[in-house]
Amino acid sequence: MKQYxxxxxxxxxxxxxxxxxxxxxxVHEYQLDNGLKVLVKEDxxxxxxxxxxxxKVGSSYEHDGITGVSHxxxxxxxxxxxxxxxxxxxxxxxxxxGRDNAFTGPDxxxxxxxxxxxxxxxxxxxxxxxxxxxxxxxxEFLKEIExxxxxxxxxxxxxxxxxxxxxxxxxxxxxxxxxxxVIGWMQDLDNMTIEDLGGWYxxxxxxxxxxxxxxxxxxxxxxxxxAKKYFGPLPKGEPISIKVLEEVEQQGAKRVKVKRPAELxxxxxxxxxxxxxxxxxDQTEWDWEPYALExxxxxxxxxxxxxxxxxxxxxxxxxxxxSAGYQMASRLDNVxxxxxTPSKDKTIKDLEDAFRKELVDxxxxxxxxxxxxxxxxxxxxADVYEKDSVFFQAYIIGVLETIGLSWQLADKYVxxxxxxxxxxxxxxxxKYLVEDRLTxxxxxxxxxxxxKPRRAPTGGSRAH
Amino acid sequence: MHINNRFLLDLFMRxxxxxxxxxNWSLALATPNIQHWKTKxxxxxxxxxxxxxxxxxxxxxxxxxxxxxxxxxxxxALLNGLLDQGADGLDAxxxxxxxxxxxxxxxxxxxxxxxxxxxxxxxxxxxxNKALANLQRVIAKPDFPEDxxxxxxxxxxxxxxxxxxxxxxxxxxxxxxxxxxSHPYANPNSGTEESVKAIKREDIxxxxxxxxxxxxALIAMVGAIDRKQAESIAEKITTTLKQxxxxxxxxxxxxxxxxxxxxxEHPSQQTHILVGQPGLKRGDPDYFPLYVGNHVLGGGGxxxxxxxxxxxxxGLSYSAYxxxxxxxxxxxxxxxxxxxxxxxxxxxxxxxxxxxxxxxxGPTEEELIASKKNITGGFPLRLDSxxxxxxxxxxxxxxxxxLDYLETFNANIEAVTIAQIKDAFKRRVTPDKLxxxxxxxxxxxxxxxx
Numbered sequence: 080m081k082q083y084x085x086x087x088x089x090x091x092x093x094x095x096x097x098x099x100x101x102x103x104x105x106v107h108e109y110q111l112d113n114g115l116k117v118l119v120k121e122d123x124x125x126x127x128x129x130x131x132x133x134x135k136v137g138s139s140y141e142h143d144g145i146t147g148v149s150h151x152x153x154x155x156x157x158x159x160x161x162x163x164x165x166x167x168x169x170x171x172x173x174x175x176x177g178r179d180n181a182f183t184g185p186d187x188x189x190x191x192x193x194x195x196x197x198x199x200x201x202x203x204x205x206x207x208x209x210x211x212x213x214x215x216x217x218x219e220f221l222k223e224i225e226x227x228x229x230x231x232x233x234x235x236x237x238x239x240x241x242x243x244x245x246x247x248x249x250x251x252x253x254x255x256x257x258x259x260x261v262i263g264w265m266q267d268l269d270n271m272t273i274e275d276l277g278g279w280y281x282x283x284x285x286x287x288x289x290x291x292x293x294x295x296x297x298x299x300x301x302x303x304x305x306a307k308k309y310f311g312p313l314p315k316g317e318p319i320s321i322k323v324l325e326e327v328e329q330q331g332a333k334r335v336k337v338k339r340p341a342e343l344x345x346x347x348x349x350x351x352x353x354x355x356x357x358x359x360x361d362q363t364e365w366d367w368e369p370y371a372l373e374x375x376x377x378x379x380x381x382x383x384x385x386x387x388x389x390x391x392x393x394x395x396x397x398x399x400x401x402s403a404g405y406q407m408a409s410r411l412d413n414v415x416x417x418x419x420t421p422s423k424d425k426t427i428k429d430l431e432d433a434f435r436k437e438l439v440d441x442x443x444x445x446x447x448x449x450x451x452x453x454x455x456x457x458x459x460x461a462d463v464y465e466k467d468s469v470f471f472q473a474y475i476i477g478v479l480e481t482i483g484l485s486w487q488l489a490d491k492y493v494x495x496x497x498x499x500x501x502x503x504x505x506x507x508x509x510k511y512l513v514e515d516r517l518t519x520x521x522x523x524x525x526x527x528x529x530x531k532p533r534r535a536p537t538g539g540s541r542a543h
Numbered sequence: 544m545h546i547n548n549r550f551l552l553d554l555f556m557r558x559x560x561x562x563x564x565x566x567n568w569s570l571a572l573a574t575p576n577i578q579h580w581k582t583k584x585x586x587x588x589x590x591x592x593x594x595x596x597x598x599x600x601x602x603x604x605x606x607x608x609x610x611x612x613x614x615x616x617x618x619x620a621l622l623n624g625l626l627d628q629g630a631d632g633l634d635a636x637x638x639x640x641x642x643x644x645x646x647x648x649x650x651x652x653x654x655x656x657x658x659x660x661x662x663x664x665x666x667x668x669x670x671x672n673k674a675l676a677n678l679q680r681v682i683a684k685p686d687f688p689e690d691x692x693x694x695x696x697x698x699x700x701x702x703x704x705x706x707x708x709x710x711x712x713x714x715x716x717x718x719x720x721x722x723x724x725s726h727p728y729a730n731p732n733s734g735t736e737e738s739v740k741a742i743k744r745e746d747i748x749x750x751x752x753x754x755x756x757x758x759x760a761l762i763a764m765v766g767a768i769d770r771k772q773a774e775s776i777a778e779k780i781t782t783t784l785k786q787x788x789x790x791x792x793x794x795x796x797x798x799x800x801x802x803x804x805x806x807x808e809h810p811s812q813q814t815h816i817l818v819g820q821p822g823l824k825r826g827d828p829d830y831f832p833l834y835v836g837n838h839v840l841g842g843g844g845x846x847x848x849x850x851x852x853x854x855x856x857x858g859l860s861y862s863a864y865x866x867x868x869x870x871x872x873x874x875x876x877x878x879x880x881x882x883x884x885x886x887x888x889x890x891x892x893x894x895x896x897x898x899x900x901x902x903x904x905g906p907t908e909e910e911l912i913a914s915k916k917n918i919t920g921g922f923p924l925r926l927d928s929x930x931x932x933x934x935x936x937x938x939x940x941x942x943x944x945x946l947d948y949l950e951t952f953n954a955n956i957e958a959v960t961i962a963q964i965k966d967a968f969k970r971r972v973t974p975d976k977l978x979x980x981x982x983x984x985x986x987x988x989x990x991x992x993x
Contacts, residue, residue, distance in 0.1 A: 124595045125927035126573060157845070166846075166855065173846040174913050176920020180845075195923050222858030229813065230861040233881050237811040239708055340810045342707040383627070383649075384639035393635055396694055399701040420705075423697050453644045460646025460665050463598050467928045527707060528810050 106476060106486050107299035109306065113315040114287025117306045118476050118486060119299040122469055128295030129469045130202040131191040132210070133477040136283035138263070139185040139256040139410060140321060145275050147263015150183040151227050152276045156190065157181075158219040160212040165219055168205055175201050183261055186410040187481045193470065196296040200305055206291075207309035210284055220273040228269075231262045239341035243522040247347045248414075250335045251518035255326035255411055285316025290480045294473040326351065326412060332517040341524035343399075344427050348434055349416040351516040354409050357484055369407045370495045371503040372415060372511065376405040377454035378446050378504065379417070379437065384453065386437060387419075397425050397433040410482045415511065427521050441508035445501040458496045573923070574949040575932050577939070578770065584757045584786055588777040589940045591765045593929050597666045599766030600933045603682060603780065604941055606790040607658040607754035609734075610727035610871075615742050617734015620653040621695060622747045626660065627651070628691035631684040635691060638681060647674040649681070655728050656871045657941055658754075666767045675776060682755065683783035687747050699739050703731075711881070714815040714982040717805055721978040722821055722875055726796050756787020761940050765933045796821045796872040804979040813881045814983025816891055818898070820976055822876030823869040825942035829967040831955045833867055836964035838914040839906040840897070841865030841878055846913070848897050853880055859890045865898070871942065876972060884983050891979070899974055905965035919953040 109117040137149050159165035172179040177194040192202040235241045245260045252258035263271075291310065293302050329351065352372055358365035380387045380403035387401040401419035417438075421430040465471050476486040575591040582588060609619040627649055628635045642649045647664040660682055664674040706712035716731050723729035733739070762777050799820050823833060834842075841849035841864045853863035865878035878898060882890040906914070926932050926949070939948050 126923045127927040166851075169845040170913070173843060173917045174920070176917055176922070176924070178844065178921065178924060193924055193927075195920060198920075222856070225858035226854055226861055229859070229882060232812045232883060233861050237710055237813055340708070342704045343701065382639060382643040384636060384643045388639070389636050392698075393694065396697075399698050420701065423701065449640075449644070453640065456644055456646040460598075460648075463596055463665060464648075464663060466596055467598070467930055469927060524708075528808065 107303075108486075109303045111286060111307060111311050113311070113313055114285075115306070115310050115313070116290045116480065117303055117310075118290060118292045118480065119297065119302045120292075120294045120472060120476065121297060121299060122294055122466070122472065123296040125469075126196045126296050127193065127469060128196040128199050128293060128297050129191060129193045129473045130199055130206070131189055131292045131473050131477050132206050133290045133292065133481045134188045134283055135186075135288050135319075135481055136188050136279070137184050137186045138259045138261045139324075140283070141256060141259055141263075144267060145263075145271065145279075146259045146267045147227070147261075148267075148271065148275050148279050149188050150262055151224060151268070151271060152279050153181050153183045153188050153190075154223050154227055155215055155220060155276055156209055156213060158216060158223065159214050160208050161214065162208050162212065163205060164214075165216065168209065171201065171205060177201070185257055185259075185261060187478065189477060189481075191470070191473075199293065199295075199297060199302065200309075203291075203305050203309040207313060210286065210289065210310070211313050213280055213284070215273055215277055215280065217273045220276065224268060224271055227262070228265065231265060231268065234262060235260065236265075239337075239339045239522055239524070240345055242339055243337050243345060243347060243520055246335060246337050247349050247416075247518055247520035250333055250520065251349045251351065251414060253327055253329070254324060256324050257326075257409075257411060257413065282317075282319065286310055286313045287315050288319055290477060292473045292477040292480075294469045294476070324411070329515050332514045332519065335518065335520045336523050337520065338523045338525050340527045341522060342527060343420050343522075344524055345418065345420045345522045346427050346430050346434075347416055347418040347518075347520045348431070349414045349518045349520070350512050351412060352405065352415040352511045354411070354413050355407055355484060355488065358488075365491070365495065367495070367499065367503055368507050368510075371499050371507040372405050373407050374451070374454050374496060374499045375441060375504050375508055376403050376415065377457065378441070378450050379403040381454050381457055386450075387417075390437065391419070391430075391433055392422075395433060396422055397429050398422055401430075401434075408479065408482060408484065431519065438508065438512045442505065442512065444505075446504055448501070451499075451501055451504075455497050458493055462493050573926075575765075575926060575936070577936055577946050578773075579940075579946060580774070582757070582762075582777050582781040584781050584784075586757045586777070586781040586784075587761045587940065588773070589761065589763045589936050590770070590773040590777075591932055591936060592767075592769065592773075593765050593932070594767045596929070597767050598929070599662075599664055599666050599671065599764065599768055600929050601662045601664075601678075601766070601776070602763045602933060602937055603660045604761050604763065604937055605658050605755050606656075606759045607750070608654050608656045609730065609732040610655045610793055611750070611754060611790065612727060612730065612734070612738075614738075615734070615746055616727075616730035616738040617699065617732075618738075618742055618746055618750050619658055620732045620734065621692075621699060621739070621742060622687075622750055623651045623653045623658045623660075624695055624699075625687055625691055625747065626681050626685045628695065629686040629688040631680040632686070633680065634688070638677065641677040642674060645670045645674050647677075649678070653732050655732065659937075671768075675779060679780060679783050682780070685751065687744055687751070689744060692744055692747065696739060696742070699733055700736060702733055703736055703739065706731075710809045710811045710813065710815045710982045713807055713809060714817050714879075714980050717807055717982070718817045718819065718875070718877070718978060718980045721803055721805055721980065722799070722819065723796060726794065726872070728796065728870070728872070728874075752785070753787070754790055755784065757781045757784040758787050758789045760784065763933060763936045763940055765929045765936065793872070798873075798973075799976040799978065802975055802977050802979070804981070806985070807980070807982045808985055809982050810984055811982070812883055812984075814884045814887045814981055815879070815881045816887065816894065817877060817879045817980040818891075818894060818977055819875050819877040820973065820978060821873035822971065823867045824871060824873050825869045825938075826944055827869060829971055830869065832959050832963040832967035833971060835911070835914055835918065835956060835959045836901070836906060836968055837865055837867055837876075838918060839910045839964075840901045843914060843917060846917070848901065848910075849878065849880075849894065852893055852897055853890060857889075857893065859886055859893070863894070887981065887983065891981075895974075898972070902968045902972055902974060905961050905968065908961065911959075911961055911964070915956055915959070918956050922953055 107119045179192040181190045391398040399422040405415040406413035650661040849863040860880040863880040868874040
């Protein structure tokens with residue numbers, strides 16, 4: 080469904096999980112006079128094309144009182160233009176055998192279609208139309224905002240681990256807009272108006288604030304000609320200036336407890352960490368730290384042989400599940416986090432101690448060559464495996480471009496990971512996995528209550 | 544483009560165009576060439592040559608799904624997850640390191656009907672051979688160490704507890720339970736707290752010896768290896784397996800005799816609603832009419848009656864859908880949504896009205912054409928990656944569907960008529976024998992006065 084991707088990407092994992100980034104054979108880059116960037120990559124394995132339109136807007140562009148407006152607008156983008164009234168967009172794509180949907184993250188709002196390769200024109204015709212001509216009917220908004228609230232109930236309110244994650248992020252970040260949930264606070268959804276969406280649309284939906292990414296069985300020049308035909312006539316929007324909203328320096332660890340009806344406790348330890356910054360133009364100089372953090376994350380949780388699985392799930396058996404994740408590519412500085420659920424008879428405290436012990440180990444001992452080589456072998460193979468998906472290839476190009484990096488960065492990924500040393504991994508562990516960057520959050524389960532199955536009057540047999 | 548003049552075309556023209564389109568498609572359909580043979584000891588092999596990327600996807604499927612659990616639900620799943628936790632004298636660390644240091648990915652999976660072991664690896668010869676050697680160890684010489692069993696048991700129990708905090712998971716389990724009653728499909732794959740606690744190592748070993756054997760397996764491969772390599776890989780894998788016997792046939796699913804509504808109290812803001820009954824088996828003669836018909840009803844993603852009536856027109860739910868999930872025996876027909884608790888009555892009645900009216904009247908001509916266009920026009924999307932191709936190969940192979948299933952797929956879709964859909968729905972979806980599951984809070988419902 081609409082926004083299904085945001086479940087995968089944004090809300091649970093906090094988005095920008097851009098790991099691992101594959102190497103690309105060749106991306107063709109074009110720019111229209113109105114500022115629209117078009118990036119095309121040929122992949123003729125199957126007669127299929129994926130087309131994605133990326134807008135530089137998302138929850139990190141929002142402010143108090145209107146959180147969730149980017150995502151709500153994403154829903155309303157399916158509610159019609161003069162040329163293609165409500166429902167027509169999806170109906171036309173469907174009739175053409177296509178799949179279409181959209182996802183919103185902190186740094187982007189993205190619309191996509193997958194189609195048989197000769198039908199790319201349909202996507203361009205529809206997407207170019209709704210880039211500037213959206214109607215935003217008030218009656219449709221009143222229904223759609225209820226759908227969005229149902230989505231929030233489903234994703235967050237009734238899911239204790241998602242709820243914990245939302246609270247953790249909102250606690251970790253004080254001034255950075257990464258403290259906002261992508262879907263928005265319920266109160267803001269209650270108060271949202273069609274005018275909020277209209278202003279947002281007018282400001283951000285313009286060719287100079289968008290990137291079109293096409294991957295599939297297509298000829299780059301033909302794609303560019305089509306882009307010119309459909310997106311070319313669109314007027315350029317006003318230049319967009321965004322206020323700088325950097326996170327203030329944290330003074331000491333933060334700790335938060337979330338009480339929620341749940342069965343299992345869980346724990347998140349979130350450290351503020353830097354992300355990849357644009358390097359020099361010729362890419363000869365870059366900051367190695369994000370790559371070292373990426374390797375660190377792989378050492379801890381890059382598979383069943385990694386330390387968390389080997390030492391915490393097996394070994395001491397303190398965790399029923401334990402994971403680590405580093406968000407290396409986003410517009411603003413982001414986080415490295417470890418999270419998990421204690422095993423039976425173990426407590427949150429036991430799990431926290433075990434996590435801390437592992438992090439101290441990273442700070443005091445060099446990782447073994449065997450582990451380092453394992454992470455690197457995985458990165459090399461993942462680079463091949465990811466090419467099995469045209470969608471994912473387009474996603475990587477789009478995300479890098481939209482967060483202010485370049486798609487060319489993907490070409491350097493494997494090589495830079497391969498250059499990481501054990502000393503560098505230790506150095507980033509020492510520098511960033513420290514108390515003054517830490518937020519620690521715990522889900523404290525409240526009783527779920529009696530779950531006695533009841534039979535309705537018509538009922539017959541058994542229940543749960 | 545033709546999409547803009549659709550209103551100008553009369554029905555005849557549309558059908559004519561559709562036929563043209565259909566013809567086009569059947570000419571243009573690039574379906575994978577599935578090669579099939581048997582190993583020396585009789586294990587069927589299905590192989591697709593995909594030379595573009597230097598990688599191989601391999602899946603070994605055993606007729607060892609959770610429907611073979613017998614009195615101890617959860618046995619098949621516990622076993623499947625234990626294969627790589629100790630084998631041939633190596634412990635879990637050694638086994639996982641052996642795969643991952645090559646960049647290979649090992650996976651295992653249990654469904655109701657089957658259990659699988661999967662490997663994704665680069666095809667560089669040295670890497671490939673090492674990964675395969677490790678895989679052989681895992682499938683042919685698992686040790687099922689006691690400590691690994693206890694650890695996996697404890698983790699399974701935590702997983703079962705985790706479902707208690709998910710209204711969606713509670714609803715799914717209750718749905719299967721109410722649909723299948725005494726049939727093995729009634730039990731969750733992971734088992735129940737009681738059954739998982741009761742499984743002994745001996746049960747695991749017996750299950751393994753009975754079902755993880757050459758006569759009860761099939762092998763599917765998609766990747767950049769040639770036929771000779773594929774043959775040699777299949778031989779290597781099967782020679783290490785015991786010959787064994789094919790698993791015996793299981794009891795069929797019985798149809799429900801009456802409707803049944805189950806309510807489960809849960810402190811959630813939304814109530815999850817699932818409605819359904821036993822539906823289709825794989826290879827069912829009614830498959831295509833029901834598949835196409837359901838596409839109109841609730842299977843078309845953002846374009847379906849349920850999506851339109853429940854979400855688009857009324858804003859009642861984020862998702863609203865229906866599907867048939869064909870299995871070896873009648874898998875579920877299922878329609879579902881989630882809505883805040885004070886809207887349950889309205890949502891449920893819209894859902895039921897739409898199901899009932901579809902059974903009575905079927906789709907309109909326009910809806911049928913639109914759905915067929917979506918399904919046939921989107922055919923290439925089903926096969927645009929090695930992993931999707933592997934999924935189809937395994938389905939075709941495991942359920943004994945014709946090897947030209949993909950080639951004839953669009954023609955089978957095109958052939959479906961409104962009369963066939965109406966007839967099939969009338970016979971196969973019976974509104975007086977539906978299970979309805981509601982998981983949510985009754986307190987809130989009363990408070991809101993509905």
